[in-house]
Amino acid sequence: MSQATLRVQKISGHAGSVPGEDTQRQYTVAKLVDTTTCIGCKACEVACVEWNDMPFSPTTFDNTYQTMPETRWNYWNLILFNEHEKEDGSLMWLMRKNQCMHCAEPGCLAACPADGAIVQYTNGIVDFQQDKCIGCGYCISGCPFNIPKFNKETKRVYKCTLCTDRVSEGLEPACIKACPTGCLHFGSKEDMLVLAEQRAKQLKDNYNFPNAGVYDPKGVGGTGVIYVLHDATQPELYGGLPSNPTIPLMVKLWKGPLKWLGNVAMVGGLIGLFVHYLRFGPKDRDDAPQEGAKP
Amino acid sequence: MSQPDQILPRGRVLRYAFAERLNHWLAAFSYIYLLLTGLAFWSPWCFWIAAVLGGGQTSRTLHPWIGLVFFTAVMRMYSLWAAQMRSTEADKKWWRSLHHYVRNEDDKMPPAGRYNAGQKALFWSFFYGAILLLLTGIVLWFPESISWNMRWLRYIAVFLHPVAALVTIANFLIHIYMSVFAERGAFGSVIRGDVSLEFAKRYHPGWYDEIVGGRSSAPRK
Numbered sequence: 001m002s003q004a005t006l007r008v009q010k011i012s013g014h015a016g017s018v019p020g021e022d023t024q025r026q027y028t029v030a031k032l033v034d035t036t037t038c039i040g041c042k043a044c045e046v047a048c049v050e051w052n053d054m055p056f057s058p059t060t061f062d063n064t065y066q067t068m069p070e071t072r073w074n075y076w077n078l079i080l081f082n083e084h085e086k087e088d089g090s091l092m093w094l095m096r097k098n099q100c101m102h103c104a105e106p107g108c109l110a111a112c113p114a115d116g117a118i119v120q121y122t123n124g125i126v127d128f129q130q131d132k133c134i135g136c137g138y139c140i141s142g143c144p145f146n147i148p149k150f151n152k153e154t155k156r157v158y159k160c161t162l163c164t165d166r167v168s169e170g171l172e173p174a175c176i177k178a179c180p181t182g183c184l185h186f187g188s189k190e191d192m193l194v195l196a197e198q199r200a201k202q203l204k205d206n207y208n209f210p211n212a213g214v215y216d217p218k219g220v221g222g223t224g225v226i227y228v229l230h231d232a233t234q235p236e237l238y239g240g241l242p243s244n245p246t247i248p249l250m251v252k253l254w255k256g257p258l259k260w261l262g263n264v265a266m267v268g269g270l271i272g273l274f275v276h277y278l279r280f281g282p283k284d285r286d287d288a289p290q291e292g293a294k295p
Numbered sequence: 296m297s298q299p300d301q302i303l304p305r306g307r308v309l310r311y312a313f314a315e316r317l318n319h320w321l322a323a324f325s326y327i328y329l330l331l332t333g334l335a336f337w338s339p340w341c342f343w344i345a346a347v348l349g350g351g352q353t354s355r356t357l358h359p360w361i362g363l364v365f366f367t368a369v370m371r372m373y374s375l376w377a378a379q380m381r382s383t384e385a386d387k388k389w390w391r392s393l394h395h396y397v398r399n400e401d402d403k404m405p406p407a408g409r410y411n412a413g414q415k416a417l418f419w420s421f422f423y424g425a426i427l428l429l430l431t432g433i434v435l436w437f438p439e440s441i442s443w444n445m446r447w448l449r450y451i452a453v454f455l456h457p458v459a460a461l462v463t464i465a466n467f468l469i470h471i472y473m474s475v476f477a478e479r480g481a482f483g484s485v486i487r488g489d490v491s492l493e494f495a496k497r498y499h500p501g502w503y504d505e506i507v508g509g510r511s512s513a514p515r516k
Binding site: 013014015070111113114115132134135136137138140141146149150152155248249250251253254258259261262263265266269270273276277280281282283284285 | 397399446451465
């Protein structure tokens with residue numbers, strides 16, 4: 001992998017071709033999070049803060065084990081806890097490691113107006129380039145997972161990089177390295193899907209979880225983080241994981257039809273006015289020149 | 296409105312008082328800045344404009360503040376002109392004769408007052424446009440303050456802000472075309488304030504009658 005990781009296949013707010021697009025095939029990388037073997041130890045949270053050298057962030061205690069309500073600009077990896085009571089009255093303690101999902105079709109990138117502020121590498125990692133970020137926050141609106149977070153002091157937006165600095169050197173992301181139960185895996189998307197399906201089958205066949213399955217939502221083209229869930233029919237139970245995430249409709253309308261319509265209208269309007277002038281000219285064209293007719 | 300002191304020497308007539316002109320240019324310059332930086336955020340093909348105007352970050356920081364200036368100027372316009380911008384029966388006739396207007400057949404147009412129906416439409420599009428741009432703009436100014444449960448606000452704002460902007464751009468282009476190219480004398484009127492009596496009679500006969508009507512002596516040429 002090495003430096004090749006830094007080849008880019010998608011660039012936000014970019015006019016023209018994308019250097020690196022289709023010049024080289026690479027494995028799409030993926031993280032696999034097996035929620036059924038997560039014990040909520042938060043080693044991944046600590047490893048993330050450590051590796052990315054992020055400043056201390058006060059935690060919020062709200063009578064759960066959860067560190068804070070949602071991820072922050074300097075807290076990219078957060079385990080979401082949910083005490084779920086099943087229909088038979090038994091309790092399930094659901095834990096999901098939440099972070100950027102690294103969508104194949106990222107809504108943040110689609111919404112971003114700043115050239116190169118968000119890129120997608122050929123290995124699928126979606127990365128924010130803060131030096132090019134203008135702080136408009138459109139990515140916050142484009143994301144269906146509530147991931148990009150704004151820093152009021154630097155006026156830039158931050159999120160999980162999938163440890164692109166580690167991955168480019170052939171290492172696994174810091175969270176993966178820290179996981180003590182092996183519920184986190186990292187590798188090619190292909191391999192992770194095979195592993196996830198195997199685990200889901202195991203859960204169905206041997207552990208009485210008939211609805212067990214893999215979360216790899218198609219609405220965003222699949223994700224670079226996939227989950228094994230005990231109940232894949234109710235992803236919302238896992239800290240509000242959307243069952244069918246897509247780029248928000250209004251963002252799609254804005255970046256799609258509205259943009260075309262607007263551009264055609266603006267350019268067409270300019271041409272129309274120019275042609276009108278050529279054809280009809282000023283309103284007093286046929287008047288005899290007179291004092292005061294001109295400004 | 297129809298005051299004799301609007302008649303100036305040498306066949307000129309005052310169309311825009313100083314306060315009106317100053318406010319017009321406050322709105323105009325702030326709008327042009329908003330248009331340019333807005334276009335930079337609108338399309339990657341225009342993002343270079345942000346670089347020319349001091350960079351993307353600067354443009355993003357100033358755009359909302361200049362937006363407040365523009366909004367204030369438009370509200371001042373409302374207080375200056377709203378009464379004169381009410382739609383009249385003659386305006387409906389004017390719209391029905393639009394094809395004559397477009398073909399420069401002004402003699403076939405129903406007489407317009409100080410503002411013709413098109414100018415009134417421009418005014419109201421900017422008035423309501425500015426309100427919509429302000430409301431959606433505030434949401435876009437502080438997207439991080441909109442909680443996840445209220446995200447629909449952001450979705451509405453990212454869509455309606457450019458829609459409102461496009462409506463004002465359409466009117467803006469026509470406004471520039473009419474005032475700079477089509478009606479000679481219009482641009483000067485919003486700089487120096489006055490137009491010729493011929494201009495007044497040609498484009499705003501109702502207004503002309505109002506000013507000159509009460510006077511016994513013929514206007515000086």
